[in-house]
Amino acid sequence: MTLKRTLLTFSLIFSFALAASAQQYRVLVFSKTAGFRHQSIPEGVAAVKKLGQEQGFGVYATEDAGQFTDENLAKYDVVVLLSTTGTIFNDAQKAAFQKFVQSGKGVVGIHSATDTEYEWPWYNKMIGAYFLTHPRQQTLRLEVRDKDHPATWHLPTNWLWFDELYEFRDINTDIKVLITADETTYEPSKGNGPDHPMAWYHAFDGGRVFYTALGHVEAAWENEAFLQHVHGGIWYAAKGKMPK
Known part of the structure; x- marks a missing residue:
């Protein structure tokens, strides 16, 4: 019995080691809210976990x-800020995140990651903009402006989409916009004009950042095109892989 238990223990350790070695990279999904809390957070967390199982991270x-x-x-290669809101970090946590x-x-920001940390200028530049209204x-x-990115390779140039459509302030002029909202096809609140950004990426302070404003509704997390969009953003943030 002792030998059998010992063999079982070694088998489990070996299995865990194989599973860990098979992971291409490690992702920390963070969904703390100190303001509005989105109902789609559980679906989002479950969907990213499923992506990890399917895609090997x-x-x-x-x-x-x-x-x-x-x-x-x-321990991690990517932090995913999944519909975070409000002031969610203390000073020590901010310093660790910056490092x-x-x-x-x-870093990958999803939806209300831009509705987060309004009193932290570094965060504003890093995430790319602050939420204004919707x-x-x-x-x-949605117009896919740049299809040479893993988050948009698979998308059509014209993408018909239903969501809560964010408008922004304090937009970092260094972001590279991937997708814009065609404000002539819906009724905006204040609007951001003809170059209304909805997804972007940029290199920032030594790291890589991808953000998408999509993902408010629960149904988004069952949409294959959107899930590939998120997966491509995570892959870029982890690996920095771009077409040459």
């Missing part, structure tokens, strides 16, 4: 900002 999800330490963040990015790691949920034409 590790996923750990938490709403504990205490995970943002130098030692813990060193994470400066060490060459990646009209009622509507269907519109």
